[in-house]
Amino acid sequence: MRVVVVGAKGRMGRETVRAVLNDPELELVGCVDRTLNDVAVSAVLGHESNGVKFSNDLVKTLIDTNADVMVDFTTPATMKANIDKAIELGVRPVVGTTGMTPEEIANWDQACKDRGIGGLIAPNFAIGAILMMRFAQQASRYLPHVEIIEMHHDQKLDAPSGTAIKTLELIAQERQAVQQGHPNEHETIPGSRGGEFDGMRVHSVRLPGYVAHQQVIFGGLGQTLTIRHDSINRESFMPGVVMSCKQVMKYEGLVYGLENLLD
Structure with missing residues (x-):
């Protein structure tokens, strides 16, 4: 599963980057942040890019990397536009940012179903x-x-x-x-x-x-x-993030709450 992390320079973003890199079933193909470019690679990965695309352009990154999943840990103002763009491109959103309304969640759920993809918004991944x-x-x-x-x-x-x-x-x-x-x-x-x-x-x-x-x-x-x-620490959220990246590949529609993925 090809994963793009948005908000990659933030504290949750960096932790997510490490978690994706360490999981054999996931492939980190892109990192997006407002001020992110190749110069900032070492600040996020701690080493050279190794083929991971770094950019401040979300749409271009999702297209160029042929991403399956977008993990978003940004801000409420930024996150909403990111979800719209991802769904439009057929990329499954996994979102840890909060601050959306029930109406917005319902609209994204329908949009995901229309595109035949899954998605998840989780107030907490722990x-x-x-x-x-x-x-x-x-x-x-x-x-x-x-x-x-x-x-x-x-x-x-x-x-x-x-x-x-x-x-x-x-x-x-x-x-x-x-x-x-x-x-x-x-x-x-x-x-x-x-x-x-x-x-x-x-x-x-x-x-x-x-x-x-x-x-x-x-x-x-x-x-x-x-x-x-x-x-x-923020490592506590990573098992839930990794599980979500895998689970959203298996269903259609937007799920609100990680508890819906548990037995």
């Missing part, structure tokens, strides 16, 4: 994070009072994280909305109680030193339950 979301969904059947605290590095652009939103959506499938906290509570400092989603509260922390972390806290009579996942 297998442990997917298990955290599944366990939280199950727990909400019995402990419906829940709040989420998600913690990321201070360069993350969107809040709450895509993982937090996906967790809230999964929980909402299992429980009825309930009133949490005192009905007459008052925020002395606006925003202190966090964002609200179907009666649940979500809090976003952005600090240097974090990578990606989330805890889902359930409260019941005389007890609490906390389900927590921590990505210590």
Whole structure:
């Protein structure tokens, strides 16, 4: 499978480049970044290009390399146009950037089906994070009072994280909305109680030193339950990225969430 990595100079992009290079079933054929050229090859690969095409032109790279899969770790503003271009060219998008609407996801799903290709948008590629979301969904059947605290590095652009939103959506499938906290509570400092989603509260922390972390806290009579996942480094996302590159070759339509690829 011929893979092009977009956002290759970024922290997630570089990790993805290494993961693709190290997998015998994948072939890295192109790296795209806004400021990427042959001079920057060593900054991404750590050695000479060995036939990998480096460019700041996504469309030209996808065409020239005859790519099967485009892995995108860019920004919300850039990612949407990249997905459109990839699908138009029949290249399967595997996207880790978040910040799209349900309507956009539905439109891309139909576009993929029209082209007869698969695609994936994953709020989180860490297998442990997917298990955290599944366990939280199950727990909400019995402990419906829940709040989420998600913690990321201070360069993350969107809040709450895509993982937090996906967790809230999964929980909402299992429980009825309930009133949490005192009905007459008052925020002395606006925003202190966090964002609200179907009666649940979500809090976003952005600090240097974090990578990606989330805890889902359930409260019941005389007890609490906390389900927590921590990505210590970006390598934790790579097994999910590699698996996704292979799986999108097997189906048609756009899948939202890595959990849909698991048994």
